[in-house]
Amino acid sequence: MRAELEDSFTRLASAELPRLRRFAYGICGDWHRADDMVQLALKRMYLRWPRIHTAADPGAYARTVVARVAISETRRPWWRRERISDAVPEVAAADDVAVAVDRMDIAQALSGLAPKQRAVVVLRFLEDRSVDEVAEILGIAPGTVKRQSHDAIAHLRRRLHVTDHAQAAPGVSEPQKERDA
Amino acid sequence: MDDVIERLRAADDRSSPPHVFDLDTGLRLARVRARRRRVIQGAVGVSTVAAAVAVAAGMVWPDDPSDSAAADNPKPEQLLEAFTWEQKPQDELPDAYVGEASTPGADELVESSSRLVAQGRHVDYWTALDEAGNICLVLYMPEHGTGAQECRPPAAFAVEGVTAELADAEGDGSREQNSEAWLIPDGYDVDAISADRWALMMPNLAVRVPDIEPTEVLSVLAEPQRPEDRMPTLPDGREITRSIVDSTSRLVYRAEDVQVWAGLRTQEETRGQPEICVVVYMSHDSWATANSCATTGLVWDSGLEFGLEAGGHEFHGWLLPDGFELRPDETQEWTVVAPNLAVREPE
Incomplete structure (x- = not known):
């Protein structure tokens, strides 16, 4: 060369x-x-x-x-x-959960997602690449990127205990709501 | 969504590698690799190099219709449907095969042509073209990092396919260390392959299996049949399966809502080789049943995985031959629940 x-x-x-x-x-x-x-x-x-x-x-x-x-x-x-432990505390003690989440690195935060979804999330949201760029890199359709992004964020919302306070009762985490349901 | 991304960014900021990446060494290895590649390419004849460049640059099959020699050869995609598939990530060859030939003096494999045709418990099987246009069978044993490849010109491949053998020189001949495979062209009379201990693993791939009796693989098949070994009739009055010889069924596992039997496939449904079948019957709110069969030698080699999903319930099992030990990594996913059965929890 x-x-x-x-x-x-x-x-x-x-x-x-x-x-x-x-x-x-x-x-x-x-x-x-x-x-x-x-x-x-x-x-x-x-x-x-x-x-x-x-x-x-x-x-x-x-x-x-x-x-x-x-x-x-x-x-x-x-x-x-x-595999990385998927053991975010299941208890609904919001403070403990917040501490655990605040100590996660990126691999721990993304555990539970399929490898392709992880790639989509990192490229799309951490590297700020466009849908088309992500599609090109991963060799998938732009529509697949959008769907994978949506599914991944929904999963992460539950996993990282990012609650929508307009819908969740105070102190009740999303997984707890699901179990109750 | 912003909250989620905010937390991801914070997690990303907390992610720092525990060691330094040796970029200088990485670059040096890349240069060595590039030099080795040039040496291999330089050793090939000039005319072949020209063809190779065309293949590598355009990723086209090396059979120009204007070439009279090529006109005698069928196209690879006419001989193996796998060559018509779009290449997926899992079709890519292991790094040991990329950019250089694993066999000294052999032509380099065309990366874009590789297709994964089968995966065994210990060996992965690919087909690919080499730069001379030959059709190759590539075997790779990831646990040992060893591989083998054999190539045949398309005309010869059309007649007899290509075989390759992977053997560990220091091995003891056990399942984990040997594999002999046969890549078979489309349209080949597969009924004829059962001779000489070949067993069809996939439509285009046969592997050499030991000549072994079913009772040597599953000793439970040699035991007297008990009343509970006989498969019951279904709630609608039908038989669970007609594929198994009644007298051979043996109950290998029973739980509250699941029963699993092993047995021998009826002779008229086999190709001359005895086959072991596994049957699962699941009864929750409703009932469902499924069966799966494989040549005895294949079951000896890898066991027999099966699964059933119905009514929101699922069951994944692995029929284990006698003396079969799960690797530590496999025990993370599978739980041995009976002498000849492991089950996997639904994901």
Whole structure:
């Protein structure tokens, strides 16, 4: 690879690395596995760099690789990687719940979502990418992005105990309401 | 929604990796990979390189109709329906196969052509084209990180398919360490494949299975049949299934609302190889039943998973051959509830 291409790749990789690592971690919930995926993405991106270096958003390609690897692995029957605990306290003690939620990192917050939904949430709401951009990166239809976003946010609303006070009785969490129902 | 996103952003801010990413090493590995790729490509003949570039750049099948040699060859998509499927993420080859050939001297596989044709408990099976246009069978054992690939020109593949074998040199010949597979072209007489211990795993994939008796796989089948081993008639008076030889059914699990039997499939429904079946009967507010069968050798290799969903209830079971041990990762999801049965809680 020519020197200028090498330089441009190194600059891009350095700039993208922090966000790319967090994207991978958000999907898989394991920093070591996340870095494996980031390494793979950088390697594939390097091989294609002469062709993709002029793309408007080369980092999108790296995210495509990471998302594909993560989603692909979870579909395999032998894939039984340890899952992050989904154990937000079930008690309706609002203060305790708030403390627990306030200590979560992104992987813990997103646990319970499918890998593709996690990818959609991170790209759409944490990286502020448009629906079309997310669709392009994940290779899915824009309508699927919208639906996955809606479903994921609904799930997260319950999981993170973000209550709509106009509907919920004071001190009663959403899961508690569901159990009561 | 803003509240949710606000909390997500806060969680994202709290996410920091516990270690530093060694970008320099990462870049060095990428450069090494690129150099190895160039070396492999350089070793291929000039004419093949030209074809390879066309394949890699345009992701087209390497069979230009104007090429008289190619005219003798059927198109890959005519021989295997898998090549007509859109490539999905799970179809991508393991990293060990991307960008270089796993077998020294072999042609590189075309990434865009790979399709996952089957997944076993220990081995994943893909088909792909190599840059010379051959049809390949790729085996990969993720637990061991080992793989194998074999390729055949389309004309030869059309006649006999392609076989590949994956064996661990230090293995003991157990289920976990060996696999021999046969990628079969569309339209092949699958009735003929049962000879020589081949068993059809998927429509285009057969695996070599041990020559083993059903009673060696499930010793319960050798025990005398008890009254409770006989499957009852359904509430509407019909039989639960006619696929199982009556005298072979054995109750392997009974819970309040679920019963599971194992048995042998009636001979007229098999292709010359004995098949083990599992039957589940679920009775909640209403009743439902299902059965699933597989060649004895396949059950010995991987057991037999089955499931039933009806009336808002579901049951997922895994018939386990004698002496079958779940891996620690599998025990996280499956619970052994009887000597030959594990069940999975609904998600």
